[in-house]
Every structure is written in structure tokens, then in C-alpha cells.
Amino acid sequence: MKVTVVGAGAVGASCAEYIAIKDFASEVVILDIKEGFAEGKAMDLMQTASLNSFDTKITGSTNDYSKTADSDICVITSGIPRKPGMTREELIGINAGIVKTVSASLIAHSPNTIIIVVSNPMDTMTYLVHKTTGLPKNRIIGMGGALDSARFKYRLAEALNAPISDVDGMVIGGHSDKGMVPLTAHATRNSIKVTEFLSKERLEQVTEDTKVGGATLTKLLGTSAWYAPGAAVSGLVQAIACDQKKMFPCSTLLEGEYGLNDLCIGVPVILGKNGIESIVEIKLSDAEKAHMQESAKGVKATNGLLEL
Ligand SMILES: NC(=O)C1=CN([C@@H]2O[C@H](COP(=O)(O)OP(=O)(O)OC[C@H]3O[C@@H](n4cnc5c(N)ncnc54)[C@H](O)[C@@H]3O)[C@@H](O)[C@H]2O)C=CC1
Numbered sequence: 001m002k003v004t005v006v007g008a009g010a011v012g013a014s015c016a017e018y019i020a021i022k023d024f025a026s027e028v029v030i031l032d033i034k035e036g037f038a039e040g041k042a043m044d045l046m047q048t049a050s051l052n053s054f055d056t057k058i059t060g061s062t063n064d065y066s067k068t069a070d071s072d073i074c075v076i077t078s079g080i081p082r083k084p085g086m087t088r089e090e091l092i093g094i095n096a097g098i099v100k101t102v103s104a105s106l107i108a109h110s111p112n113t114i115i116i117v118v119s120n121p122m123d124t125m126t127y128l129v130h131k132t133t134g135l136p137k138n139r140i141i142g143m144g145g146a147l148d149s150a151r152f153k154y155r156l157a158e159a160l161n162a163p164i165s166d167v168d169g170m171v172i173g174g175h176s177d178k179g180m181v182p183l184t185a186h187a188t189r190n191s192i193k194v195t196e197f198l199s200k201e202r203l204e205q206v207t208e209d210t211k212v213g214g215a216t217l218t219k220l221l222g223t224s225a226w227y228a229p230g231a232a233v234s235g236l237v238q239a240i241a242c243d244q245k246k247m248f249p250c251s252t253l254l255e256g257e258y259g260l261n262d263l264c265i266g267v268p269v270i271l272g273k274n275g276i277e278s279i280v281e282i283k284l285s286d287a288e289k290a291h292m293q294e295s296a297k298g299v300k301a302t303n304g305l306l307e308l
């Protein structure tokens with residue numbers, strides 16, 4: 001199993017590290033445009049192999065895509081992150097060009113690959129990969145919901161004063177400050193709905209804190225987060241590499257599901273060796289449906305800025 005990670009920055013390196021530590025891939029190639037940067041990150045990570053007990057071989061490449069040839073899975077993290085006060089959507093001007101070039105170069109060397117898009121604005125970058133590469137939809141996956149759900153569980157555990165392992169919950173919708181749809185009515189603590197334990201007001205606070213999770217960290221860090229994003233990507237990569245048939249909310253092209261068409265947005269999917277093996281349609285309340293429609297409107301507005 002060969003995995004390429006484009007972008008050796010904060011998220012790319014974190015993602016490569018988590019993939020290596022989980023020890024399911026034979027090879028991880030990190031590629032960056034900055035001279036020597038990916039090689040340096042790869043060497044530093046390889047020097048953790050004996051300490052962290054993994055056998056995954058990590059190599060780096062300065063923009064040489066021949067090194068990525070025949071990758072089973074490619075992760076795109078290249079592009080600029082936001083700074084405090086910015087939205088993810090403001091990154092489109094620079095990141096669209098990068099994602100378009102990078103995805104074409106990856107496919108030229110790995111025509112059968114599955115692509116995981118991380119660069120922001122992620123739902124629109126995932127749509128761009130659809131529009132420009134012609135890959136089948138099961139092989140283009142946007143990562144956002146897995147991270148947003150992890151943040152949702154963190155906030156739920158905080159509100160419940162419970163360990164995170166007691167809590168389950170999912171966030172669907174667009175990966176944006178306003179577009180996320182945390183499914184509070186479906187969230188549970190040990191199979192009991194959290195609505196049994198938390199007031200409507202406290203759950204509204206959990207929802208709000210979840211939606212601005214990325215912005216909160218960006219304000220604290222001066223740039224956007226990387227540990228949880230890297231871990232979330234590694235979870236998707238592992239589900240595909242190990243054919244786990246796990247359910248994650250991922251950004252995928254919708255063709256009528258959830259009453260939506262011609263956009264990529266976060267919905268629950270099953271991940272296995274073919275990438276997105278199916279889209280799971282769950283019953284939403286009228287309020288949740290309305291939030292999804294509103295979220296889709298936002299994603300479509302950003303898609304409208306693409307020069308296709
Ligand atoms: N979807 C999600 O949930 C998340 C998305 N992100 C996004 O991921 C992206 C990366 O974030 P960070 O790693 O923090 O940024 P970073 O600045 O630390 O790393 C980005 C790397 O991309 C490289 N790069 C730029 N153009 C390139 C090209 N054409 N080819 C190859 N490499 C290129 C840069 O040299 C840099 O090393 C940002 O767009 C950020 O908004 C970040 C966290 C979560």
C-alpha cells in the first residue's frame with residue numbers, strides 16, 4: 001500500500017506521521033514544492049521509526065511526481081492555511097490553482113489512485129477535482145466531517161463532563177464556520193441520546209463551539225490546526241487501505257441524495273478499498289434538512305467563484 005501526501009507542511013507532516021505510527025502502509029511519499037522540505041520532514045519522521053515502532057518507509061520529494069508513481073491513495077494538503085480573522089473561503093484564489101495542478105500531476109503518475117482532498121475551502125476544492133480530473137466519484141473524497149465530528153465529540157464530552165470514549169456524534173454539511181450541521185439529536189452517550197442529559201441551550205453552545213472549531217484554533221495558533229486534521233486524514237486512509245467499510249462523514253459529489261445535486265458536501269459514507277463505497281442516507285428532521293439546504297447554498301456560492 002503506497003500513500004502519497006502532497007504538502008509537507010503542518011497538516012501533511014502530521015498526516016504522514018499518524019499513517020506511519022498506525023503501521024498499515026508499506027510506503028508514504030511526502031511531496032512539496034519547497035526545495036528539500038519534504039525530504040527533511042521524511043528523514044525526521046523516519047528517525048522516529050525505531051522509537052515509535054513502525055516499519056512504514058517514508059521518503060520525501062521536491063516536486064518530482066515520478067516518486068509518487070502507482071500510489072494507491074493520494075492526499076492533497078498543499079496550499080495556504082488561513083490566518084486569524086479569515087474564512088476558509090478566502091483561500092480559494094491561491095488554493096484552486098494549486099489543487100488543480102497537483103491533482104493532474106498525481107493522476108498522470110497514478111491513474112488508479114483514490115484522492116483525498118484536504119486543502120481549503122475543502123468542499124469546493126473537492127468539487128474542483130471532480131470537474132477537472134474526470135475521476136469516478138468514488139475515488140474523490142473530501143476530508144472535513146471526520147475532523148468536525150471529532151471536535152463535536154470533544155465539545156459534547158466537555159458539556160457532559162464525560163470521557164470522549166463515552167460519546168458518539170456526527171457533523172454533516174459544508175466544512176465552513178457557518179455550514180456545519182452537528183447532528184445533536186442523534187448524538188449519544190453510551191447509546192443514550194445526549195438530549196436526555198443536556199439542555200437545549202447547552203446543546204446550542206456545543207453546536208456553536210463545534211462550528212467555529214477551526215477558527216478558534218486559528219486564533220490561538222496564528223495559523224490553522226494540524227494534529228486533529230492529520231489524525232482525521234489518517235483515519236480515512238486506513239479505512240480505505242484496510243478495506244474497513246467504516247462510516248465517516250466525507251465530502252462527496254451528490255446526485256440527488258439529501259435532495260442535493262451538483263456539489264460536494266459532507267454526508268455519511270462507507271469507506272473501503274474502492275474509496276467511497278456508498279453514500280448513507282439518514283432521515284433528517286425538518287430543521288436538519290433546512291440547515292443542510294442552507295449549507296449547500298453556501299458551498300454552491302463558493303463553487304461559483306471557480307473558473308471552470
Ligand atoms: N479539510 C480540513 O479539515 C483541513 C484543511 N486544512 C487546509 O490544509 C491546507 C494546508 O494547511 P497547513 O498544512 O497548515 O499549511 P502549511 O503552510 O503548513 O503547508 C502547506 C504546504 O503546501 C506546500 N505547497 C504549496 N504549493 C504547493 C504545490 N503546488 N505543490 C506542492 N506543495 C505545495 C507548501 O510549500 C507548504 O509546505 C490549507 O489549505 C488548510 O486550510 C487544514 C486543516 C484542516
Ligand SMILES: O=C([O-])CC(=O)C(=O)O
Pocket residue numbers: 081082088120147175213214215218224225229
Ligand atoms: O480552520 C481552518 O482553516 C483549517 C480547517 O479546515 C480546520 O481546522 O477545520
